[in-house]
Protein backbone atom coordinates (compact mmCIF):
# COMPACT_ATOMS: atom_id res chain seq x y z
CA UNK A 360 0.00 0.00 0.00
CA UNK A 361 1.17 3.52 -0.73
CA UNK A 362 0.14 6.67 1.07
CA UNK A 363 -0.67 9.88 -0.77
CA UNK A 364 -2.09 12.80 1.18
CA UNK A 365 -4.60 11.33 3.66
CA UNK A 366 -5.22 8.02 1.91
CA UNK A 367 -3.52 4.65 1.53
CA UNK A 368 -3.90 3.04 -1.91
CA UNK A 369 -3.92 -0.70 -2.48
CA UNK A 370 -3.42 -1.80 -6.09
CA UNK A 371 -4.69 -5.32 -6.86
CA UNK A 372 -4.04 -5.50 -10.61
CA UNK A 373 -7.37 -4.13 -11.80
CA UNK A 374 -8.82 -0.72 -12.65
CA UNK A 375 -10.53 -0.70 -9.25
CA UNK A 376 -8.28 0.09 -6.29
CA UNK A 377 -8.96 -0.26 -2.58
CA UNK A 378 -8.50 2.95 -0.63
CA UNK A 379 -8.20 3.38 3.12
CA UNK A 380 -8.93 6.87 4.41
CA UNK A 381 -6.43 7.50 7.20
CA UNK A 382 -8.60 10.23 8.77
CA UNK A 383 -12.01 8.53 8.82
CA UNK A 384 -10.47 5.01 8.92
CA UNK A 385 -12.93 3.81 6.28
CA UNK A 386 -12.33 1.59 3.26
CA UNK A 387 -13.72 2.45 -0.15
CA UNK A 388 -13.28 1.43 -3.78
CA UNK A 389 -11.72 3.78 -6.30
CA UNK A 390 -12.76 3.26 -9.90
CA UNK A 391 -10.17 4.46 -12.40
CA UNK A 392 -9.87 4.72 -16.17
CA UNK A 393 -7.00 4.27 -18.60
CA UNK A 394 -5.94 6.69 -21.32
CA UNK A 395 -7.93 6.41 -24.52
CA UNK A 396 -6.58 3.78 -26.90
CA UNK A 397 -4.54 1.96 -24.25
CA UNK A 398 -5.76 -1.54 -23.34
CA UNK A 399 -5.49 -2.63 -19.69
CA UNK A 400 -2.25 -4.66 -19.72
CA UNK A 401 -2.90 -6.85 -16.69
CA UNK A 402 -5.38 -9.68 -16.36
CA UNK A 403 -8.77 -8.01 -15.82
CA UNK A 404 -9.64 -10.57 -13.16
CA UNK A 405 -6.90 -9.95 -10.61
CA UNK A 406 -5.75 -10.17 -7.91
CA UNK A 407 -2.14 -9.45 -8.78
CA UNK A 408 0.81 -9.95 -6.46
CA UNK A 409 4.58 -9.47 -6.48
CA UNK A 410 4.57 -6.05 -8.14
CA UNK A 411 6.39 -2.94 -6.94
CA UNK A 412 4.82 0.46 -6.33
CA UNK A 413 5.91 3.91 -5.38
CA UNK A 414 4.43 7.42 -5.23
CA UNK A 415 6.09 10.45 -6.80
CA UNK A 416 4.32 13.82 -6.88
CA UNK A 417 0.65 12.92 -7.32
CA UNK A 418 1.20 9.68 -9.22
CA UNK A 419 1.17 6.05 -8.14
CA UNK A 420 3.68 4.04 -10.20
CA UNK A 421 3.34 0.29 -10.61
CA UNK A 422 6.03 -2.02 -12.00
CA UNK A 423 5.72 -5.66 -13.06
CA UNK A 424 3.94 -8.36 -11.05
CA UNK A 425 3.34 -12.07 -11.43
CA UNK A 426 3.84 -13.73 -14.83
CA UNK A 427 7.20 -12.05 -15.48
CA UNK A 428 5.72 -8.91 -16.95
CA UNK A 429 7.76 -5.72 -17.24
CA UNK A 430 4.73 -3.44 -17.37
CA UNK A 431 5.28 0.07 -16.04
CA UNK A 432 2.18 2.18 -15.33
CA UNK A 433 1.32 5.44 -13.61
CA UNK A 434 -2.02 6.35 -12.02
CA UNK A 435 -2.62 10.08 -11.76
CA UNK A 436 -4.31 10.44 -8.36
CA UNK A 437 -5.77 13.83 -9.29
CA UNK A 438 -7.64 12.55 -12.37
CA UNK A 439 -7.79 8.81 -11.47
CA UNK A 440 -6.47 8.03 -14.94
CA UNK A 441 -3.79 5.46 -15.81
CA UNK A 442 -1.00 5.86 -18.33
CA UNK A 443 0.84 2.78 -19.63
CA UNK A 444 4.45 4.02 -19.76
CA UNK A 445 6.40 0.98 -20.99
CA UNK A 446 6.63 -2.78 -21.03
CA UNK A 447 4.23 -5.52 -22.06
CA UNK A 448 2.61 -8.58 -20.60
CA UNK A 449 4.26 -10.77 -23.28
CA UNK A 450 6.14 -13.72 -21.91
CA UNK A 451 9.03 -13.17 -24.36
CA UNK A 452 12.15 -11.80 -22.70
CA UNK A 453 12.70 -8.20 -23.76
CA UNK A 454 16.29 -7.18 -23.24
CA UNK A 455 15.99 -3.63 -24.54
CA UNK A 456 13.88 -2.49 -21.61
CA UNK A 457 14.19 -3.66 -18.01
CA UNK A 458 13.99 -6.59 -17.18
CA UNK A 459 16.87 15.27 -10.26
CA UNK A 460 13.37 12.82 -10.46
CA UNK A 461 13.84 9.22 -10.99
CA UNK A 462 12.17 5.99 -10.03
CA UNK A 463 14.53 3.05 -9.51
CA UNK A 464 13.88 -0.61 -10.21
CA UNK A 465 16.37 -3.13 -8.94
CA UNK A 466 16.73 -6.91 -9.23
CA UNK A 467 13.62 -9.08 -8.79
CA UNK A 468 12.87 -12.62 -9.83
CA UNK A 469 11.43 -14.56 -12.76
CA UNK A 470 9.36 -17.26 -11.07
CA UNK A 471 10.34 -19.99 -13.54
CA UNK A 472 9.50 -22.87 -11.19
CA UNK A 473 5.91 -21.65 -10.87
CA UNK A 474 5.71 -21.21 -14.66
CA UNK A 475 6.91 -24.81 -15.08
CA UNK A 476 4.23 -26.03 -12.65
CA UNK A 477 1.59 -24.10 -14.59
CA UNK A 478 3.04 -25.39 -17.91
CA UNK A 479 3.52 -21.82 -19.08
CA UNK A 480 6.27 -20.57 -21.41
CA UNK A 481 9.51 -19.63 -19.68
CA UNK A 482 9.29 -22.40 -17.09
CA UNK A 483 12.43 -23.99 -15.66
CA UNK A 484 13.94 -25.91 -12.81
CA UNK A 485 15.24 -22.84 -11.03
CA UNK A 486 13.95 -19.33 -10.54
CA UNK A 487 15.99 -16.64 -12.21
CA UNK A 488 17.05 -13.79 -9.96
CA UNK A 489 17.90 -10.58 -11.79
CA UNK A 490 21.10 -8.62 -11.20
CA UNK A 491 20.30 -5.38 -13.01
CA UNK A 492 19.52 -1.90 -11.74
CA UNK A 493 17.49 0.66 -13.72
CA UNK A 494 16.23 4.18 -13.34
CA UNK A 495 13.21 5.76 -15.00
CA UNK A 496 13.43 9.47 -15.71
CA UNK A 497 9.96 10.76 -14.95
CA UNK A 498 10.33 13.94 -17.00
CA UNK A 499 11.74 12.58 -20.26
CA UNK A 500 10.12 9.14 -19.83
CA UNK A 501 13.30 7.17 -20.45
CA UNK A 502 14.77 4.06 -18.85
CA UNK A 503 18.54 3.98 -18.13
CA UNK A 504 20.51 0.98 -16.95
CA UNK A 505 22.52 2.12 -13.93
CA UNK A 506 25.97 0.85 -13.07
CA UNK A 507 26.21 -0.78 -9.66
CA UNK A 508 28.99 1.01 -7.79
CA UNK A 509 30.35 0.63 -4.27
CA UNK A 510 29.32 -2.16 -1.91
CA UNK A 511 26.00 -3.04 -3.49
CA UNK A 512 23.65 -5.87 -2.46
CA UNK A 513 23.92 -9.28 -4.11
CA UNK A 514 21.11 -10.08 -6.53
CA UNK A 515 17.84 -10.88 -4.76
CA UNK A 516 14.10 -10.32 -4.72
CA UNK A 517 11.44 -9.53 -2.09
CA UNK A 518 13.68 -6.98 -0.39
CA UNK A 519 12.38 -4.25 1.88
CA UNK A 520 13.24 -0.77 0.68
CA UNK A 521 12.38 2.85 1.40
CA UNK A 522 13.70 6.24 0.45
CA UNK A 523 14.56 8.51 3.37
CA UNK A 524 14.11 12.16 2.46
CA UNK A 525 15.81 13.10 5.73
CA UNK A 526 19.04 11.32 4.76
CA UNK A 527 18.74 11.52 0.97
CA UNK A 528 19.37 7.78 0.81
CA UNK A 529 17.50 4.68 -0.22
CA UNK A 530 17.70 1.88 2.35
CA UNK A 531 17.46 -1.80 1.39
CA UNK A 532 17.06 -4.67 3.84
CA UNK A 533 17.12 -8.44 3.41
CA UNK A 534 15.35 -10.39 0.69
CA UNK A 535 15.45 -13.80 -0.96
CA UNK A 536 17.39 -15.60 -3.67
CA UNK A 537 15.69 -18.64 -5.18
CA UNK A 538 18.71 -20.49 -6.63
CA UNK A 539 21.72 -19.73 -4.48
CA UNK A 540 23.64 -22.71 -3.09
CA UNK A 541 24.78 -22.35 0.46
CA UNK A 542 26.30 -24.85 2.86
CA UNK A 543 25.38 -24.34 6.48
CA UNK A 544 27.85 -25.76 8.99
CA UNK A 545 26.74 -26.23 12.54
CA UNK A 546 29.00 -26.19 15.56
CA UNK A 547 28.71 -29.99 15.77
CA UNK A 548 30.10 -30.17 12.20
CA UNK A 549 26.86 -31.28 10.58
CA UNK A 550 26.37 -29.78 7.13
CA UNK A 551 23.17 -28.86 5.36
CA UNK A 552 22.85 -27.70 1.78
CA UNK A 553 20.40 -24.91 1.03
CA UNK A 554 19.57 -24.13 -2.57
CA UNK A 555 18.16 -20.72 -1.72
CA UNK A 556 19.02 -17.92 0.67
CA UNK A 557 17.27 -15.38 2.88
CA UNK A 558 19.21 -12.23 3.68
CA UNK A 559 19.54 -10.06 6.77
CA UNK A 560 21.90 -7.38 5.47
CA UNK A 561 21.43 -3.62 5.21
CA UNK A 562 22.50 -1.31 2.38
CA UNK A 563 22.14 2.39 1.63
CA UNK A 564 22.22 4.04 -1.80
CA UNK A 565 23.03 7.66 -2.50
CA UNK A 566 21.40 8.67 -5.80
CA UNK A 567 23.54 11.83 -6.03
CA UNK A 568 26.83 9.93 -6.11
CA UNK A 569 25.40 6.62 -7.39
CA UNK A 570 27.31 4.81 -4.63
CA UNK A 571 26.05 1.87 -2.55
CA UNK A 572 27.27 1.23 0.98
CA UNK A 573 26.94 -1.92 3.06
CA UNK A 574 25.89 -0.89 6.58
CA UNK A 575 27.74 -2.71 9.35
CA UNK A 576 25.23 -3.13 12.16
CA UNK A 577 25.68 -4.18 15.78
CA UNK A 578 22.58 -6.33 15.87
CA UNK A 579 19.99 -7.06 13.22
CA UNK A 580 16.46 -8.41 12.64
CA UNK A 581 16.35 -12.02 11.54
CA UNK A 582 16.89 -13.03 7.89
CA UNK A 583 13.66 -12.42 6.01
CA UNK A 584 11.92 -11.53 2.75
CA UNK A 585 8.92 -9.26 1.98
CA UNK A 586 9.43 -7.15 5.08
CA UNK A 587 8.06 -3.61 4.93
CA UNK A 588 10.39 -0.67 5.39
CA UNK A 589 8.91 2.81 5.77
CA UNK A 590 10.31 6.25 6.40
CA UNK A 591 8.13 8.36 8.70
CA UNK A 592 7.57 11.59 6.74
CA UNK A 593 7.28 13.63 9.97
CA UNK A 594 10.36 12.40 11.86
CA UNK A 595 12.46 10.76 9.14
CA UNK A 596 12.69 7.62 11.30
CA UNK A 597 13.01 4.29 9.48
CA UNK A 598 10.85 1.37 10.59
CA UNK A 599 11.06 -2.26 9.51
CA UNK A 600 8.03 -4.50 10.03
CA UNK A 601 7.18 -8.13 9.37
CA UNK A 602 8.26 -10.40 6.56
CA UNK A 603 8.63 -14.16 6.42
CA UNK A 604 11.15 -16.98 6.45
CA UNK A 605 10.87 -20.75 6.52
CA UNK A 606 11.69 -23.07 9.38
CA UNK A 607 14.43 -24.85 7.41
CA UNK A 608 16.54 -21.76 7.07
CA UNK A 609 16.10 -20.37 10.55
CA UNK A 610 15.54 -23.08 13.16
CA UNK A 611 12.14 -22.60 14.75
CA UNK A 612 9.37 -24.41 16.51
CA UNK A 613 7.03 -23.52 13.68
CA UNK A 614 6.44 -26.34 11.22
CA UNK A 615 5.77 -24.32 8.09
CA UNK A 616 6.70 -20.80 7.14
CA UNK A 617 7.33 -18.27 9.79
CA UNK A 618 5.82 -14.78 9.64
CA UNK A 619 7.41 -12.02 11.69
CA UNK A 620 5.50 -9.34 13.55
CA UNK A 621 8.42 -7.45 15.06
CA UNK A 622 9.15 -3.75 14.57
CA UNK A 623 12.68 -2.36 14.30
CA UNK A 624 14.15 1.07 13.79
CA UNK A 625 17.37 1.72 11.93
CA UNK A 626 19.74 4.43 13.12
CA UNK A 627 22.49 5.49 10.76
CA UNK A 628 25.51 7.70 11.32
CA UNK A 629 24.37 10.21 8.66
CA UNK A 630 22.68 13.63 8.91
CA UNK A 631 18.97 12.86 9.46
CA UNK A 632 19.79 9.28 10.47
CA UNK A 633 18.74 9.63 14.15
CA UNK A 634 22.21 8.50 15.16
CA UNK A 635 22.95 8.51 18.86
CA UNK A 636 26.59 7.76 19.81
CA UNK A 637 25.35 6.60 23.23
CA UNK A 638 23.82 3.56 21.56
CA UNK A 639 27.36 2.29 21.03
CA UNK A 640 27.82 2.01 24.79
CA UNK A 641 25.20 -0.74 24.88
CA UNK A 642 26.78 -4.13 25.47
CA UNK A 643 27.41 -5.88 22.17
CA UNK A 644 26.91 -9.22 23.90
CA UNK A 645 23.21 -8.36 24.46
CA UNK A 646 22.52 -7.44 20.81
CA UNK A 647 20.20 -9.73 18.89
CA UNK A 648 22.09 -11.18 15.92
CA UNK A 649 19.13 -12.15 13.76
CA UNK A 650 17.90 -15.51 15.10
CA UNK A 651 21.08 -16.08 17.09
CA UNK A 652 21.88 -15.30 20.70
CA UNK A 653 25.31 -14.39 21.98
CA UNK A 654 26.90 -15.90 25.04
CA UNK A 655 27.49 -13.06 27.49
CA UNK A 656 30.76 -14.61 28.66
CA UNK A 657 32.51 -15.81 25.52
CA UNK A 658 30.57 -13.97 22.78
CA UNK A 659 29.83 -17.14 20.79
CA UNK A 660 26.72 -17.07 18.61
CA UNK A 661 24.13 -19.83 18.58
CA UNK A 662 20.49 -20.69 18.83
CA UNK A 663 20.34 -23.12 21.76
CA UNK A 664 22.02 -20.92 24.38
CA UNK A 665 20.36 -20.85 27.76
CA UNK A 666 18.66 -17.73 29.02
CA UNK A 667 19.86 -16.48 32.38
CA UNK A 668 17.25 -17.60 34.92
CA UNK A 669 18.06 -14.75 37.32
CA UNK A 670 16.52 -11.38 38.03
CA UNK A 671 17.55 -9.95 34.62
CA UNK A 672 14.52 -11.82 33.27
CA UNK A 673 16.51 -13.76 30.68
CA UNK A 674 17.88 -10.74 28.86
CA UNK A 675 21.32 -12.35 28.68
CA UNK A 676 22.35 -15.76 27.39
CA UNK A 677 25.08 -18.25 28.19
CA UNK A 678 26.27 -21.10 25.98
CA UNK A 679 27.10 -23.50 28.83
CA UNK A 680 27.04 -23.93 32.58
CA UNK A 681 30.78 -23.16 32.62
CA UNK A 682 30.23 -19.86 30.81
CA UNK A 683 27.36 -18.97 33.13
CA UNK A 684 29.62 -19.57 36.12
CA UNK A 685 32.57 -17.69 34.56
CA UNK A 686 30.46 -14.66 33.55
CA UNK A 687 28.20 -14.57 36.57
CA UNK A 688 30.25 -12.04 38.57
CA UNK A 689 30.44 -9.53 35.71
CA UNK A 690 26.77 -10.06 34.81
CA UNK A 691 25.79 -9.50 38.46
CA UNK A 692 27.83 -6.31 38.76
CA UNK A 693 26.99 -4.85 35.34
CA UNK A 694 23.30 -5.69 35.13
CA UNK A 695 22.36 -6.02 38.79
CA UNK A 696 21.27 -9.62 38.23
CA UNK A 697 20.85 -11.94 41.21
CA UNK A 698 19.70 -15.48 41.84
CA UNK A 699 15.96 -15.84 42.25
Ligand SMILES: [Zn+2]
Pocket residue numbers: 654655656657658659677678679682
Ligand atom coordinates in the same frame (compact mmCIF):
# COMPACT_ATOMS: atom_id res chain seq x y z
ZN1 LIG B 1 30.02 -19.07 26.27
Ligand SMILES: [Zn+2]
Pocket residue numbers: 667668669670671672673674675690696697
Ligand atom coordinates in the same frame (compact mmCIF):
# COMPACT_ATOMS: atom_id res chain seq x y z
ZN1 LIG C 1 20.74 -12.60 34.66
